[in-house]
Amino acid sequence: MKHFKILFSVFLMVITLSSCNSNKSEKINDELAVYQCPMMCEGDKTYEEAGSCPICKMDLQSIEIQEEKVIDENGISDESIFNLTSKWNTEEGKEIQLEDLKGKTLVMVMIYTTCKAACPRLVADMRNIEAKIPDSSLDDLRFVLVSIDPINDTPERLKAFAIENFMDGEQWTFLQGTESSVREFANVLAVKYKQISPLDFSHSNIISVFNTEGELMHQQEGLGVDNKETIETILQLTQ
Amino acid sequence: MKTVLRLTICLLIFSMNTANCQSKMVTIKGGTYIPLYGRDSMQVTITDFQMDVYPITNAQYLEFVKKYPKWKRSQVKKLFADDNYLINWKSDTSLGDNQSLNAPITNVSWFAANDYCECQGKRLPTVDEWEYVAMANETMPDARTLETFNEYILGWYEKPKTFNNDIGSTFKNYWNVYDLHGLVWEWTSDFNSVLISGESRKDVDKDSNLFCGSAAVGATDLMNYAAFMRYAIRGSLKAKYSMKNLGFRCVQDINK
Structure with a gap:
């Protein structure tokens, strides 16, 4: 019986402490990012990692890949x-x-x-x-x-x-x-x-x-x- | 007997913790005042309501995004947020490197802020409510005539990157509310009721062709420069904009 009580209190404490826990580290889904020199020294050339441009030495900027229009399961587009x-x-x-x-x-x-x-x-x-x-x-x-x-x-x-x-x-x-x-x-x-x-x-x-x-x-x-x-x-x- | 005691203690801790999850609110006693842009009678009456003591933090917003995946950066509809939405986060569910969990959330659109408050059973404050609480300094409910108060606010407008500071790092005002000035700008439910275009080419107080009846509402206090800036910002915003110095907090009506 006593064990049960202790167990129960521990259980409660765990719930209590975890109820607000928001900073658990989670696996980061690496998103696909593409980097490019902001001055376009090498034209349209892109890199897969951040760094600096080999020509003008400026920091590469991540660019967004122009996505296709996103349409959800109901056939409604993103901007509708x-x-x-x-x-x-x-x-x-x-x-x-x-x-x-x-x-x-x-x-x-x-x-x-x-x-x-x-x-x-x-x-x-x-x-x-x-x-x-x-x-x-x-x-x-x-x-x-x-x-x-x-x-x-x-x-x-x-x-x-x-x-x-x-x-x-x-x-x-x-x-x-x-x-x-x-x-x-x-x-x-x-x-x-x-x-x-x-x-x-x-x-x-x-x-x-x-x-x-x-x-x-x-x-x-x-x-x-x-x-x-x-x-x-x-x-x-x-x- | 002992069991009961233990149980009560446990329950107490439990309830305290859950209370922390929901952000703390204080009651704001209503009243009548003259905002910078009022109604036809100039005066605006505010009924009693409750307001969050602090702006919503990164940690709280992170919880929200996990619970409502439609507000994840990768899933948010373009109609509801522009490209700057949570732009400094490392991924859908992790903050950027120099973002503190206790700093106010920024880079959120009006739609996101609005939905956040609704999901907590709350709402965004109106412009009039926000301005009503924000005209208080530490000791007075209306400190707008104090030169030092206005200087303090304008001083903040010049300070860079205050949005990285933690909540509660500015003064506690007359209503026990923190951070209305000095941390971030905040969304209001009817920010789009500010009928100045905010565009320099046509920024006159009233654009009578674009706005119907705007001549009826002029500014009441031409000296309140800090308030002018706030209204100008609101006037230039669109609901899907996400700005790095614009956060929000929620309010709640008091059920009688």
């Missing part, structure tokens, strides 16, 4: 917005993930419906883009308006906004997220926004175009700017 797994509500009250939009070229913008200043113009910019796309391409396109005000912009409100602004067609999608998912999404788009009063936000005016794989292809910054490049990008993507 479909890596975001948050859930969103559409204006039709359906719950989706961004991945559900896969397969269409996406034109995305962040707005909020109580906005008086820039959003109506941003929305107009979106409609102007739509107007310049031939009908044959519209099928492969989805215009997505993401609300930066998930508290007030409920699916019903977004639906009303869509009807009001003649954006209720198949090709338009409105999304309501949560405060954290919207923040994360904005960070992927490099959109900035800040709530300045309960119904008002400051925000960047950026329209982003994504290819069918969810990779960012083009961003148009500013209001009422020339949308030629944006449209060219979209046309290329929907051909």
